[in-house]
Amino acid sequence: xxxxxxxxxxxxxxxxxxxxxxxxxxxxxxxxxxxxxxxxxxxxxxxxxxxxxxxxxxxxxxxxxxxxxxxxxxxxxxxxxxxxxxxxxxxxxxxxxxxxxxxxxxxxxxxxxxxxxxxxxxxxxxxxxxxxxxxxxxxxxxxxxxxxxxxxxxxxxxxxxxxxxxxxxxxxxxxxxxxxxxxxxxxxxxxxxxxxxxxxxxxxxxxxxxxxxxxxxxxxxxxxxxxxxxxxxxxxxxxxxxxxxxxxxxxxxxxxxxxxxxxxxxxxxxxxxxxxxxxxxxxxxxxxxxxxxxxxxxxxxxxxxxxxxxxxxxxxxxxxxxxxxxxxxxxx
Amino acid sequence: xxxxxxxxxxxxxxxxxxxxxxxxxxxxxxxxxxxxxxxxxxxxxxxxxxxxxxxxxxxxxxxxxxxxxxxxxxxxxxxxxxxxxxxxxxxxxxxxxxxxxxxxxxxxxxxxxxxxxxxxxxxxxxxxxxxxxxxxxxxxxxxxxxxxxxxxxxxxxxxxxxxxxxxxxxxxxxxxxxxxxxxxxxxxxxxxxxxxxxxxxx
Numbered sequence: 001x002x003x004x005x006x007x008x009x010x011x012x013x014x015x016x017x018x019x020x021x022x023x024x025x026x027x028x029x030x031x032x033x034x035x036x037x038x039x040x041x042x043x044x045x046x047x048x049x050x051x052x053x054x055x056x057x058x059x060x061x062x063x064x065x066x067x068x069x070x071x072x073x074x075x076x077x078x079x080x081x082x083x084x085x086x087x088x089x090x091x092x093x094x095x096x097x098x099x100x101x102x103x104x105x106x107x108x109x110x111x112x113x114x115x116x117x118x119x120x121x122x123x124x125x126x127x128x129x130x131x132x133x134x135x136x137x138x139x140x141x142x143x144x145x146x147x148x149x150x151x152x153x154x155x156x157x158x159x160x161x162x163x164x165x166x167x168x169x170x171x172x173x174x175x176x177x178x179x180x181x182x183x184x185x186x187x188x189x190x191x192x193x194x195x196x197x198x199x200x201x202x203x204x205x206x207x208x209x210x211x212x213x214x215x216x217x218x219x220x221x222x223x224x225x226x227x228x229x230x231x232x233x234x235x236x237x238x239x240x241x242x243x244x245x246x247x248x249x250x251x252x253x254x255x256x257x258x259x260x261x262x263x264x265x266x267x268x269x270x271x272x273x274x275x276x277x278x279x280x281x282x283x284x285x286x287x288x289x290x291x292x293x294x295x296x297x298x299x300x301x302x303x304x305x306x307x308x309x310x311x312x313x314x315x316x317x318x319x320x321x322x323x324x325x326x327x328x329x330x331x332x
Numbered sequence: 333x334x335x336x337x338x339x340x341x342x343x344x345x346x347x348x349x350x351x352x353x354x355x356x357x358x359x360x361x362x363x364x365x366x367x368x369x370x371x372x373x374x375x376x377x378x379x380x381x382x383x384x385x386x387x388x389x390x391x392x393x394x395x396x397x398x399x400x401x402x403x404x405x406x407x408x409x410x411x412x413x414x415x416x417x418x419x420x421x422x423x424x425x426x427x428x429x430x431x432x433x434x435x436x437x438x439x440x441x442x443x444x445x446x447x448x449x450x451x452x453x454x455x456x457x458x459x460x461x462x463x464x465x466x467x468x469x470x471x472x473x474x475x476x477x478x479x480x481x482x483x484x485x486x487x488x489x490x491x492x493x494x495x496x497x498x499x500x501x502x503x504x505x506x507x508x509x510x511x512x513x514x515x516x517x518x519x520x521x522x523x524x525x526x527x528x529x530x531x532x533x534x
Binding site: 082083084107108111112114115118119122123 | 392393396399400403404409412415416419422423426450451
């Protein structure tokens with residue numbers, strides 16, 4: 001294992017210490033493993049919380065900020081935070097108008113966040129609702145879409161939910177819009193190398209020197225095939241074909257696209273991918289709005305990329321373009 | 333004993349903490365045959381934390397404190413399910429400082445339903461849910477004096493009833509043949525919990 005760290009057991013806490021110290025205008029840590037806005041919850045606004053394991057920065061923690069999220073609970077690398085940490089994040093996000101829990105569809109996170117919701121309802125009379133991201137199209141067939149994993153589509157849902165909450169819409173409305181955004185996302189990933197969880201100390205899977213895997217999950221969950229590395233255009237074509245088979249786009253449609261590094265893939269290669277993505281949607285006659293290319297949702301030092309599309313209507317596009325700011329993404 | 337309060341709950345938790353600590357090695361070994369071998373640690377740590385917690389006088393909030401304490405130290409799936417059971421009991425009893433024993437069967441049934449919903453588990457799959465269901469049915473309508481004995485007997489009978497049947501839930505479902513020969517670790521844990529809670533009936 002080759003990593004810059006002190007003790008693997010301190011990895012997450014030391015990361016959060018540096019994270020809040022580097023960006024004090026966006027992030028505070030009012031309690032251990034809970035990140036919230038430094039000025040506290042916004043009175044009268046629906047709060048939006050997320051949570052999940054470490055190892056995916058800028059997701060989840062990075063998207064706390066104006067126009068985005070209000071608080072986040074952070075677990076160990078690739079492990080769910082506890083229900084109490086999640087309950088604490090909900091309390092820090094509560095401005096009196098209820099709190100939406102917006103996060104990825106993973107078993108441990110779901111059980112703990114449900115429990116956290118029950119806790120704050122009993123103890124603090126905070127009304128909560130849930131929207132789960134289930135955008136990874138290869139993790140379950142379309143008929144069982146609710147079983148899919150949540151991956152990079154979370155970025156779009158955070159942005160749109162945050163913008164909707166900023167209008168002082170009520171909890172039901174923020175939940176409806178967030179669900180609509182989540183439902184409009186489709187993602188697929190591919191990987192070239194594994195990553196190393198610090199406390200495990202070794203790679204969680206192996207891929208041959210000239211191999212790639214299509215459809216791999218952000219924790220190294222198996223994909224749909226493993227074979228020799230292919231040229232960029234072929235890789236992108238398959239990813240786009242699979243997305244289009246799940247959600248079709250027609251001439252005149254509008255969408256946003258995120259080409260995301262899983263950690264180690266450089267921007268140069270992401271732009272090579274985006275070039276092909278743009279050609280494909282130009283062929284259809286669909287217009288790409290606010291394309292995102294960069295490192296938005298990662299898996300430690302995994303080499304690889306994900307492509308996410310979100311189909312836009314006027315409402316979602318308006319919220320996507322509304323002003324927002326965090327250390328990793330500024331809009332307007 | 334016709335009513336229970338926060339103090340009764342605390343002394344019961346202390347007995348369960350001692351009982352599950354004594355059974356930890358047995359439970360780890362049983363779990364190690366089918367899973368990751370930490371069930372004894374999960375259960376004993378969880379009850380130790382709950383027994384040490386400062387319980388408020390409101391019985392519902394006391395159950396909530398148990399759920400939080402358990403979850404704090406045991407966030408594995410079994411730990412989360414136990415905490416879920418406590419949470420269901422909390423919801424059903426919030427707002428009073430004493431609880432009539434006759435209310436217990438409904439709380440156990442509510443815990444069973446909440447745990448099934450949270451873990452997306454079904455009855456008959458050879459899991460702790462079957463023990464809880466048998467217990468809920470056995471104590472339904474029972475007198476205060478008979479309730480503890482019926483709970484312990486139901487937990488024992490569940491283990492017997494599932495001998496030879498494969499686990500269809502959790503990680504153990506991947507070893508259908510092997511799991512059929514073994515007792516479900518979650519059901520054993522449940523038996524050790526009720527035995528410790530009601531020693532005079534064990």
